[in-house]
Amino acid sequence: MNNLAKNGFSPVVSHQKKDGTTWTVKEKILLGLTPKDYLAQQFKNPFNWILAVIYAIGLPIIIGRFIYGLGWVTHSSYDYPWGLFLGFGLFTMVPLSASGFMMGTTVELFGRKDFKPIERLGLLNGLLGYLFAVVFLQIDLGQPWRLIYPMFVSLGPAAILFLVAWHVATYLSCQVAELVPAFAEWMGLPRAKKFIKSMVLGLTVAGIILSTLHQGALGGLFTYAPGKVHPLWYSSPFMWFHFFCSAIFAGLSMLIVVSTFCKWFMRWRCDQTFLKSLDRLTLGLSKGAALALATYLVIKIIAIAHDNDWSYIFTGWGQWFILEISVGVILPLVLYTMALRNGSPALARTSAFIAVGGIVLNRLNTALITFNWDLYQEIPHWREMVIVVTVYATYIVVYRAILARMPILFSWKEKPDQ
Amino acid sequence: MKKINRRSFLKGGLAGTAVVAGTAVSKESSASQSFGGYPDSMGVLVDFTKCVGCRSCEAACNKEQGLPAPDKPFDDMSVYDEIQHNGQKRRTSEKAYTIVNRYKVKDREAGPVFRKFQCNHCNEPACLTSCFVNAYTKTKEGAVIYDPTVCVGCRTCMIACPFYVPAYSYSSPINPVIKKCIMCYDTRLKFGRPPACVEACPQEVMTFGKRKDLIKIGNARIRSNPDKYIDHIYGEKEVGGTAWMYLSDVPFDQIGFNTHIGEQPIISYVKEFLTIVPMVLTIWPALFTGFHLLANRKEALKNEKPSGKE
Ligand code: SF4
Ligand code: SF4
Ligand code: SF4
Numbered sequence: 001m002n003n004l005a006k007n008g009f010s011p012v013v014s015h016q017k018k019d020g021t022t023w024t025v026k027e028k029i030l031l032g033l034t035p036k037d038y039l040a041q042q043f044k045n046p047f048n049w050i051l052a053v054i055y056a057i058g059l060p061i062i063i064g065r066f067i068y069g070l071g072w073v074t075h076s077s078y079d080y081p082w083g084l085f086l087g088f089g090l091f092t093m094v095p096l097s098a099s100g101f102m103m104g105t106t107v108e109l110f111g112r113k114d115f116k117p118i119e120r121l122g123l124l125n126g127l128l129g130y131l132f133a134v135v136f137l138q139i140d141l142g143q144p145w146r147l148i149y150p151m152f153v154s155l156g157p158a159a160i161l162f163l164v165a166w167h168v169a170t171y172l173s174c175q176v177a178e179l180v181p182a183f184a185e186w187m188g189l190p191r192a193k194k195f196i197k198s199m200v201l202g203l204t205v206a207g208i209i210l211s212t213l214h215q216g217a218l219g220g221l222f223t224y225a226p227g228k229v230h231p232l233w234y235s236s237p238f239m240w241f242h243f244f245c246s247a248i249f250a251g252l253s254m255l256i257v258v259s260t261f262c263k264w265f266m267r268w269r270c271d272q273t274f275l276k277s278l279d280r281l282t283l284g285l286s287k288g289a290a291l292a293l294a295t296y297l298v299i300k301i302i303a304i305a306h307d308n309d310w311s312y313i314f315t316g317w318g319q320w321f322i323l324e325i326s327v328g329v330i331l332p333l334v335l336y337t338m339a340l341r342n343g344s345p346a347l348a349r350t351s352a353f354i355a356v357g358g359i360v361l362n363r364l365n366t367a368l369i370t371f372n373w374d375l376y377q378e379i380p381h382w383r384e385m386v387i388v389v390t391v392y393a394t395y396i397v398v399y400r401a402i403l404a405r406m407p408i409l410f411s412w413k414e415k416p417d418q
Numbered sequence: 419m420k421k422i423n424r425r426s427f428l429k430g431g432l433a434g435t436a437v438v439a440g441t442a443v444s445k446e447s448s449a450s451q452s453f454g455g456y457p458d459s460m461g462v463l464v465d466f467t468k469c470v471g472c473r474s475c476e477a478a479c480n481k482e483q484g485l486p487a488p489d490k491p492f493d494d495m496s497v498y499d500e501i502q503h504n505g506q507k508r509r510t511s512e513k514a515y516t517i518v519n520r521y522k523v524k525d526r527e528a529g530p531v532f533r534k535f536q537c538n539h540c541n542e543p544a545c546l547t548s549c550f551v552n553a554y555t556k557t558k559e560g561a562v563i564y565d566p567t568v569c570v571g572c573r574t575c576m577i578a579c580p581f582y583v584p585a586y587s588y589s590s591p592i593n594p595v596i597k598k599c600i601m602c603y604d605t606r607l608k609f610g611r612p613p614a615c616v617e618a619c620p621q622e623v624m625t626f627g628k629r630k631d632l633i634k635i636g637n638a639r640i641r642s643n644p645d646k647y648i649d650h651i652y653g654e655k656e657v658g659g660t661a662w663m664y665l666s667d668v669p670f671d672q673i674g675f676n677t678h679i680g681e682q683p684i685i686s687y688v689k690e691f692l693t694i695v696p697m698v699l700t701i702w703p704a705l706f707t708g709f710h711l712l713a714n715r716k717e718a719l720k721n722e723k724p725s726g727k728e
Contacts, residue, residue, distance in 0.1 A: 216691060
């Protein structure tokens with residue numbers, strides 16, 4: 001599409017075509033191209049071919065999961081009841097999607113209107129991340145059709161997962177509402193937009209509360225397993241705070257990563273406001289991420305001191321822990337700080353990629369790698385991995401499709417520029 | 419390796435905003451330590467010095483609970499040589515609610531120790547507290563039973579159980595559920611009868627009775643034979659106390675018991691998080707609306723004097 005844009009193609013930015021007539025919904029969906037051009041466009045993109053391969057292998061396996069049961073796609077481990085679906089899909093996707101509530105807070109609550117150009121991307125990143133975390137959860141649950149049981153059929157309100165279930169559900173609706181304006185602009189429904197605008201403060205505050213609690217609750221879930229999670233990754237009083245605090249820089253770094261991809265691969269879709277402010281915004285986000293990283297590092301150390309886990313540092317697990325902290329926390333912290341000092345968005349982007357990797361490592365460490373450190377390690381079944389890749393690919397497809405259409409990276413105009 | 423008692427320090431104090439949390443947390447967590455189970459609940463005392471590893475209990479349980487036929491018959495003793503995952507011995511599964519394992523112990527006259535193993539029916543079950551659909555019930559008789567019709571299959575209870583007891587019927591695509599020992603509640607315990615495995619044992623390894631009497635019996639046995647028994651009833655205090663308790667003549671950590679498990683019930687580790695919930699719910703809205711007003715005041719001022727910073 002970037003090539004197309006170079007050759008003079010201008011994407012849909014308003015209800016009206018240049019000649020003054022209105023775009024139909026179908027035309028909007030096809031990005032203002034003719035069906036033939038649109039398909040040709042899709043075929044030319046090598047990334048779509050990769051996706052095709054992933055689906056060719058992954059879809060049958062996902063279907064198999066529901067026909068033959070979980071035992072067919074996982075090792076059916078009693079000792080590792082949670083595998084990659086939750087270890088990656090839930091525990092990693094959710095913190096990486098914390099950008100939604102943070103951009104809402106920054107722009108709507110703290111009145112930092114200068115972050116406006118990236119606010120919607122932050123919200124969308126949040127919404128999609130949560131949505132797909134739920135998709136992963138649905139694949140992992142033994143009886144996904146009973147997902148509403150904890151809400152309406154049989155309530156276990158004292159359980160942490162109960163809180164997670166309720167909060168993620170409420171927060172998802174919150175995020176959908178926050179993105180209604182973008183959808184309303186695209187579809188031409190000004191009333192819906194106005195309605196949401198009137199309650200945006202309430203939505204944002206609700207978002208903060210829910211996010212604090214369920215991000216923390218994901219950490220809290222592991223406090224049920226004091227003997228199973230390795231002591232260096234475990235801390236009964238601090239666990240929730242570790243998860244919450246790391247979600248802050250995870251969300252911000254993910255937003256930098258996604259905006260970088262947008263700048264590279266979807267430049268045609270970004271408007272000048274977005275492109276021009278992106279470097280400044282990247283540094284702004286970096287500042288937040290650096291602060292969160294520093295706080296996180298401190299509370300990690302406090303937790304070890306508090307639980308007196310120093311003796312573990314010198315074991316093999318301790319070295320693994322130090323590796324995770326150095327590469328996943330200290331390195332991005334140093335790079336972000338340097339980027340801020342030198343005013344270098346490129347360095348900040350590098351740092352963001354590393355920080356995202358660090359979070360993935362941390363969550364996998366807690367949920368899988370150091371879990372049952374006393375027993376044995378288990379490598380997930382290959383079918384499990386294929387499903388994870390397939391679902392993640394779908395996440396990217398949906399992400400891309402929305403970015404290409406709705407006014408996320410550009411602002412909707414009353415009339416196209418001539 | 420030394421394990422650390424994580425609860426021995428003060429429980430709150432994240433500095434700053436957590437002052438309120440500090441007081442709330444310590445109150446709640448001390449309250450959580452008092453529940454010691456129902457006063458007249460039943461239990462089983464297992465004496466490993468008597469067990470010969472005949473696997474009659476495994477067979478009895480299979481029959482009583484209507485479980486599928488085992489891979490190897492119950493009189494096949496080669497199961498004791500089975501090794502799974504990196505040296506792990508057999509464990510409970512969807513087909514077996516109880517398992518006997520053999521532990522070779524150096525210089526023990528009587529040879530190896532056989533250890534029967536099933537759900538311990540904790541006084542404050544971790545499985546119960548972690549389930550978000552409340553599938554588990556601790557009955558007044560002491561059994562921890564389970565309602566498969568509401569189980570969603572999140573498997574948090576398997577994460578939470580400190581003894582690695584609950585198994586899951588992964589093989590079923592339509593109706594996978596948690597599978598574990600229910601202390602023969604439906605068929606026996608409810609009517610005051612001992613569990614099937616207890617009755618089936620030819621060696622009378624297991625004594626069925628009121629939990630508090632069993633502790634007395636256990637202590638009496640240790641006192642009458644102090645050279646033989648380890649001076650500890652495993653399960654009397656572990657994770658808040660369990661209905662099934664154990665006597666042994668070799669140190670418990672040599673026969674597969676987790677001796678670092680602590681005396682706190684699992685829920686006490688979780689309370690730390692649970693207590694911040696109401697706090698966030700009450701303080702956050704006011705706090706952040708306040709921030710919003712402040713920020714916007716700044717903006718209003720800025721509009722008057724455009725030279726304001728940022
Ligand atoms: S042993 Fe495990 S499954 Fe049994 S009651 Fe205790 S926590 Fe629950
Ligand atoms: S797997 Fe079933 S019984 Fe266990 S916690 Fe989840 S819903 Fe409850
Ligand atoms: S008490 Fe009943 S269910 Fe439990 S192991 Fe014994 S026979 Fe099986």
